[in-house]
Amino acid sequence: MGIQIVKVITHTGAGEEYVRNAIHYAANEDSVAFKGYGVAERDPGTAAMQICKTAKYFRNEGKNQLVQYMISFTRDVAPNAETAMNITDQAMEPLKGEHMMFIGGHRKQTKQSDYHTHTFAVTTNYETGKMLHATNAINYPIAQRVADITGSKTELIIERKKQIETESDHQNADWIENNNCFRKLFYPKRTE
Numbered sequence: 001m002g003i004q005i006v007k008v009i010t011h012t013g014a015g016e017e018y019v020r021n022a023i024h025y026a027a028n029e030d031s032v033a034f035k036g037y038g039v040a041e042r043d044p045g046t047a048a049m050q051i052c053k054t055a056k057y058f059r060n061e062g063k064n065q066l067v068q069y070m071i072s073f074t075r076d077v078a079p080n081a082e083t084a085m086n087i088t089d090q091a092m093e094p095l096k097g098e099h100m101m102f103i104g105g106h107r108k109q110t111k112q113s114d115y116h117t118h119t120f121a122v123t124t125n126y127e128t129g130k131m132l133h134a135t136n137a138i139n140y141p142i143a144q145r146v147a148d149i150t151g152s153k154t155e156l157i158i159e160r161k162k163q164i165e166t167e168s169d170h171q172n173a174d175w176i177e178n179n180n181c182f183r184k185l186f187y188p189k190r191t192e
Contacts, residue, residue: 002152003074003185004074004077004155005070006069006154007070007071007157008068008069008139009070010067011066012160013064015062015065016061019051019052020044022068022120023045023047023048023102024044024048026044026103026104028106031104031106032105032107032115033082033084033085034104034105035085035089036100037100037102038126039051052065054124054126057129058129060129060131063123065124066120066121067123067134068119068120068121069091069117069118069121069142070117071084071091071117072115072116073113073115073116073150074112074152075114077152079114080115084105084117088105091142094141094142095138098132099121099122099124099126100126101120101121103117103120104118106118134158139156140156140186143186144189146186147187147188148188150188154185154187155183155184156186157182159181160180
């Protein structure tokens with residue numbers, strides 16, 4: 001059994017154009033399934049508009065409006081789009097009810113995988129306006145959920161698309177200098 005991948009991608013300073021492109025990407029020609037929470041899932045343009053209007057209402061425009069969770073599954077774990085979407089839906093449970101999301105399932109054959117998903121989680125809490133930050137307090141439980149649901153080792157990869165230079169980045173030995181990328185393995189919890 002291979003390793004499942006959860007990749008977290010954030011774009012600092014991403015605006016409305018990025019939101020539109022991201023949502024359209026999730027529903028592009030590679031898409032075999034999509035689902036929305038709090039957004040119009042059948043119309044990516046309307047979903048992007050809803051996301052931007054929510055950010056503007058809470059004065060969060062101009063901030064990182066989305067966190068992308070790309071989850072790639074091995075063939076034995078997700079042999080079809082429905083399974084990939086169901087696992088993703090369960091893994092993203094901690095964000096439901098507070099953050100709008102748009103999930104797109106893609107079929108793209110690679111060496112070990114046929115299906116992966118892109119979840120764009122809106123960083124503005126639609127009830128309070130509080131911002132979601134893709135910290136370990138959020139990312140670790142999602143990666144652990146994928147490991148538990150699939151019963152297999154899961155690698156969490158965190159990418160930052162714009163270089164962020166902070167002292168804590170340089171002090172953390174897990175950050176890879178060349179691509180500003182963090183990696184951590186998660187194992188399924190044993191159930192007795």
